[in-house]
Amino acid sequence: MNDEAPWLDDDEMTTWLGLIGVVMRLPVALDEQLRRDARMSHFEFGVLAHLEHAEDQTMRMSDLAFLSNGSLSRLSHVAKRLEDEGLIERFACPSDGRSTLARLTDGGRRRLAEAAPGHVRLVRELVFDQLDEGETAELGRIAGRLLERLKQ
Amino acid sequence: MNDEAPWLDDDEMTTWLGLIGVVMRLPVALDEQLRRDARMSHFEFGVLAHLEHAEDQTMRMSDLAFLSNGSLSRLSHVAKRLEDEGLIERFACPSDGRSTLARLTDGGRRRLAEAAPGHVRLVRELVFDQLDEGETAELGRIAGRLLERLKQ
DNA sequence: ACTATTTAGTTGAAGCTTTAACTATCTGGA
DNA sequence: TCCAGATAGTTAAAGCTTCAACTAAATAGT
Numbered sequence: 001m002n003d004e005a006p007w008l009d010d011d012e013m014t015t016w017l018g019l020i021g022v023v024m025r026l027p028v029a030l031d032e033q034l035r036r037d038a039r040m041s042h043f044e045f046g047v048l049a050h051l052e053h054a055e056d057q058t059m060r061m062s063d064l065a066f067l068s069n070g071s072l073s074r075l076s077h078v079a080k081r082l083e084d085e086g087l088i089e090r091f092a093c094p095s096d097g098r099s100t101l102a103r104l105t106d107g108g109r110r111r112l113a114e115a116a117p118g119h120v121r122l123v124r125e126l127v128f129d130q131l132d133e134g135e136t137a138e139l140g141r142i143a144g145r146l147l148e149r150l151k152q
Numbered sequence: 153m154n155d156e157a158p159w160l161d162d163d164e165m166t167t168w169l170g171l172i173g174v175v176m177r178l179p180v181a182l183d184e185q186l187r188r189d190a191r192m193s194h195f196e197f198g199v200l201a202h203l204e205h206a207e208d209q210t211m212r213m214s215d216l217a218f219l220s221n222g223s224l225s226r227l228s229h230v231a232k233r234l235e236d237e238g239l240i241e242r243f244a245c246p247s248d249g250r251s252t253l254a255r256l257t258d259g260g261r262r263r264l265a266e267a268a269p270g271h272v273r274l275v276r277e278l279v280f281d282q283l284d285e286g287e288t289a290e291l292g293r294i295a296g297r298l299l300e301r302l303k304q
Numbered sequence: 305a306c307t308a309t310t311t312a313g314t315t316g317a318a319g320c321t322t323t324a325a326c327t328a329t330c331t332g333g334a
Numbered sequence: 335t336c337c338a339g340a341t342a343g344t345t346a347a348a349g350c351t352t353c354a355a356c357t358a359a360a361t362a363g364t
Contacts, residue, residue, distance in 0.1 A: 005273045012280055015288050018295030019279070020198070023175050024221035025302040031322095041350085046172070062312060069176035074351060076314055081350095098312040098359045121157045127171070128164055130297050135290075136167050142291050143170030145282050150177040193320085214342060226321060228344055233320095250329045250342040310361070315354100322349075330341070 026126065033122045038115035043070060044078055045119065048087060048112050051104040058103040060093065087111055185274045190267035195222060196230055197271065200239060200264050203256040210255040212245065239263055
């Protein structure tokens with residue numbers, strides 16, 4: 001039973017430390033802007049943004065959780081808070097009694113609009129301004145490959 | 153005052169969603185393995201691993217926090233827990249009365265050894281097995297660039 | 305039809321992180 | 335020398351996430 005994978009070589013370690021650094025620091029930077037401009041976290045922003053682009057601004061909780069890269073439990077707690085703030089509303093799915101649908105409200109749309117300009121500016125500043133067009137495409141390909149595996 | 157950055161185009165949006173997906177899902181996957189194999193989070197693993205590679209297995213709290221990509225407050229709480237478990241010890245810095253030094257203990261080294269094989273295997277599976285050598289290098293360059301900006 | 309299993313969602317408790325306030329020490333000028 | 339401000343670290347409280355237990359509805363197998 002020699003499953004021992006060799007430890008990372010120097011190039012791999014450099015890549016790994018860079019990736020981990022981005023993975024740990026990017027959310028902090030995004031949260032900071034969104035909290036300041038629109039009293040929400042990046043996860044909450046993602047939830048609202050996905051709803052906005054959805055058919056009828058409505059989505060099943062579990063689909064929304066998957067798309068938002070979070071657990072259903074996490075989404076459920078967040079949806080409770082968003083609902084209390086009047087940014088979304090939840091109601092039973094007519095076709096499947098187990099499901100709950102979440103819909104963006106007008107208040108939610110307004111809150112997104114408060115967040116968006118500063119958010120785009122920051123995303124450009126942190127990511128796309130640092131990369132040329134080829135690098136952007138290459139990062140997209142690589143991230144897509146890794147994400148496929150992470151989603152199982 | 154037209155600071156309006158244009159919203160992301162399709163290619164940029166693809167890249168962004170991929171990057172965000174990795175950023176949100178990778179820590180969950182790493183935490184799961186480390187929690188299972190060695191009762192620690194990925195942040196705790198990082199702290200112990202950086203100590204192991206440090207001169208004298210010792211580091212100043214604030215340097216360790218920066219290297220570990222976390223806030224000093226976060227590290228302070230984590231260090232308390234690690235110290236309670238006997239994985240590190242803390243003591244005053246002789247040359248600067250404000251500073252605290254953290255040192256890895258034998259117990260900490262043993263715990264790292266429990267975590268490491270499964271960790272390397274998972275990192276390979278999730279990242280390096282998905283990429284060829286060129287992509288690994290390219291990801292390293294890109295992540296390094298982004299990280300530079302994220303560190304200010 | 306009947307039951308066992310799976311799927312969807314919620315919730316309380318525990319655990320972790322952030323925020324803000326606080327203490328203590330050091331450094332760079334008047 | 336003295337002091338104002340900067341730097342290092344800790345901590346309590348608030349907020350967020352995970353974990354595990356739970357309810358309810360749908361589906362599959364008999």
